[in-house]
Amino acid sequence: LCVGTELLSGQINTHQGYLSTALAGAGLPLTREASLPDHRQEISGTVRDALKRSDAVLLCGGLGPTFDDITREAVADALGRGLRYRPALYTRIKRKFSRFRLPVPEENKRQAFVIDGAEVLHNSAGSAPGQLIVLRAGRGRTQLIALMPGPYAEMSPMFQNQVLPRLKSAYAKDRETAHLCVRLSGVPESVADEKLAFLTDRPEPGRSFTILSSGGQVDFHTVVTAATKAKARAELKRVRSLIYGAVGDSVFGEGAQTLEAAVGAVLLQRRLTLAVAESCTGGMLGQRLTATAGSSAYFLGGVIAYSNTLKRRLLDVPAATLSQSGAVSAACARQMAQGARRRCGADIGLAVTGIAGPGGGSKAKPVGLVFLALADKSGSRALRLRLSGAREVVRSRAVGAALNWLLRRLGKG
């Protein structure tokens, strides 16, 4: 539960990503997240609901000294417990301020109130102490409630060092997990999904799957849970071979490997260099290729030929091509790729030209029409695409398609 009216008026919630990743890695699935305003009844009601559903409830925010910080009070309400002032805690808070030669605002006394029965969690990076409450819920079941400060720099070390170990020992003692992300390109999400349905439709116990798609790329996540690390790994290996059996043709990498890094790895291995010629993408293809550290080993650079003049001047596209076929044509794309290859002295030239929109389209050449071309020592070839979406979507899909095409062609070469 993230507490703070600012989270509901435009501030980005960074805690959710951090906590969910850290919890998943420990085999402790996050089952729900909510952002709440600084409102005592809302918070206490939500804590009560959450305790009905979940083993543990983590709260971030609302532990500050000001009037609108009321997480302490709200959680005490939810549990029907009191709050007690702890003079020793206030002394510690005052000591922090004096270290920075700051006067202690009277308001900070509020931070020294602790819920009855709660343990105090040390805050290594700020003044607000955290609190941890253990509830014995009967039949040997334990519930944990953690109150952590809102600022990321204060919350994350408190979570990592003081809260996560307690969660693990309470709930993940007999459970180990293994995680795999298989990345696909050149295949629509729904097609990948259909091919993997035999795994996902009625998943076996201990296996869970998520399929995600963005920028023309599909990620298939598997989490396996087992009694020991070795068993989890062995089971993941079995699942992995099933995944490759179904969609192996479209896999370009695993884990955090990007499509551009996969392209780079093949170029590096085959000792080939690449240059680009970009029209409608205006540099986006180069940007993606150079997002990988170390890309200078295979990527030389290229030409952003946004204007037709530059297609002629910097890429030697003949004026006749531009006047007869137009800048958005297979012929122009091929000459751009050849021009990039020759001018840059690269083994491979990769070109993109198209109509990203919203304007500039016609019946014969509508918005979303994009030509890719590849040139190498054996010649050049072009690929025609019809992409949908707004300007930036068309551009990023064109770049994704170009990288995917290059990767597949390199695989065949």
Add this chain to the structure above:
Amino acid sequence: LCVGTELLSGQINTHQGYLSTALAGAGLPLTREASLPDHRQEISGTVRDALKRSDAVLLCGGLGPTFDDITREAVADALGRGLRYRPALYTRIKRKFSRFRLPVPEENKRQAFVIDGAEVLHNSAGSAPGQLIVLRAGRGRTQLIALMPGPYAEMSPMFQNQVLPRLKSAYAKDRETAHLCVRLSGVPESVADEKLAFLTDRPEPGRSFTILSSGGQVDFHTVVTAATKAKARAELKRVRSLIYGAVGDSVFGEGAQTLEAAVGAVLLQRRLTLAVAESCTGGMLGQRLTATAGSSAYFLGGVIAYSNTLKRRLLDVPAATLSQSGAVSAACARQMAQGARRRCGADIGLAVTGIAGPGGGSKAKPVGLVFLALADKSGSRALRLRLSGAREVVRSRAVGAALNWLLRRLGKG
């Protein structure tokens, strides 16, 4: 309600920031956000709870074609309504696929099921249609439920064009708001925040403020609420002049105007053309400049000179500069800018060279060292930057700084 197990296993929730800002701008406060797993009962239960508390419930995600997309079913459950297959809707979905010469997976049929009594919302950027349900809750009270797709590029236009107008007319009729986003560049968020504290610290009734920062740019949002549109506008005008009094020097635009669009507007007005020369940014500067539709009127293109060979071959940087000063130097940046200007036949050449990291740094030339250069008919000048952050952060800050510098120089020219 953001639906998707991925939001609970590490993916960043970008919808919350977008929707809360847009809603605040319309005088419609967001009172709660929750992220839910792809779990039918969890979603339907949460929708039921939310309808007890709120006028309107917005759902994002879970409208895709795959097994784990179950928002449609869950909302139907919550309302005790059925789902009906709409053949005409499926025909429309199939038409989208056929345009791209793709076979339609059988699974996409799921997207043609509509909750009884729901209105279909058109998806301009993808295959999943949205749905809108109006509930008559008695005593003239109306409740709205909107089902929108998960991908940001599909959700945001659907929200802006089809959902927000309905929310406004249902709940914000007797309240008029005026919204202003003032965009700043070249100033850190904390400095802007301090300068604007006189407004934000104890805001007067009817005024609310949010400050957001990304990519070296700060957005300061003001929402003014009043009884009439005229009063809201007059009050906003007063606030606007206070903002300009405090940070006017750093303002580059208002509303949705981007930094690159602001640069473009000045270039267009002064009938100047621009070419770029990029090393460490690998095309990102060109990509940003061409993100603005119509940029071909002032942006010609340029050279991605990622390798030193291309700095010589395509930009005429003398070998002596590279061997004596190195590729990351003021001298090299200036020659790159001049080369881009001359080779592309542009009025202005803008160059970036630097060390984006994580490798490649040294004591004399650390990671984050970036040189910008501008060349025009009167000569060339360079600017040295020391940027912090990971590789992509350094690169995007370099691009932001380049655009900002160009804009300030053009203002002086």
